[in-house]
Amino acid sequence: MKKFNFLTVVKGKDLESLKGSGLIGIAPTPAKGQDLSDPMNHGVAGFIAQMKGNSDFNTEFDQVFSIYLSNDGQTPGDISFGGYDLDKFAKKGKNLIWADQSANEAYWAVNTANANFGSVPLAKYNQQVIFDNGMSLAMMPEKSFVPLLKSLHEQGFNCQETMPVWSCEGTPEKYEKLPPISLNVMLNAQGQKAEIHMPKEAYLKYDPEQKIFFLLISPW
16 A cells, blocks of 8 residues: 555653554544645654545455454454454354444544443443553443442452452352443444443453452553
C-alpha cells in the first residue's frame, strides 16, 4: 500500500519492557485537518485513520480488523486487517455481535444499559465499555467495584487490596458456583441490545500453590 506514513522515534520513555521493533496504535481517532494530505507539516494521522482513507486498502479489503486473544501461553494470538476468520478463531455455534461505536474517539467502546454480577446490579445506568487489547487486567469504575466486592463476600470470598492485584480468600468449591458478570450492550440507536458474559475464569484466578484467588479486575 502506498502513501502510508510512520513516525520514527529515536528515544522513548517507559517502553523498555516491550519486545518489538515498533508500535502501531489502532485507536479509532479520526484524521483531522490535513493529517492525511500533508503529514509532514500537519502531523501523522493514526494507523486506522490512514487505512480508512487509503484507496489501495479499500479496493481489496473490508474496513474491518479483528483480534484473537489467547488465554494460555501455548496458543498464539492473531490480528488481521481487512477481515476476520471465524472458522479458525471462533468457537463453533457462536455468533458475531455488531455494536455501534459510542461517542469515543480515543478507544473502541460501546454503550451499555446496565451491568450485573449474576442477579446483583453493578450499574443501573448507561456506561461505556472499552475494549482495549493492550490491557492485562480489566478495569471497573469504583461505583461498580464496591458492590462487586460485597457480592463476592456474600459468595464466600473475602478480598483485600494487594499489589499488583487484589487477592481473595475462598475455596475451589465456592469458586465453581460463581456467576458471570454480564454487560447489557446497546447495539444501535434503535434500542437493540445483546448480553456479553464475563465468566468467572475471566475475573477471578486461582493460584493452587498459594491457595489464594486473584481478582483480575481493578477499580478505576
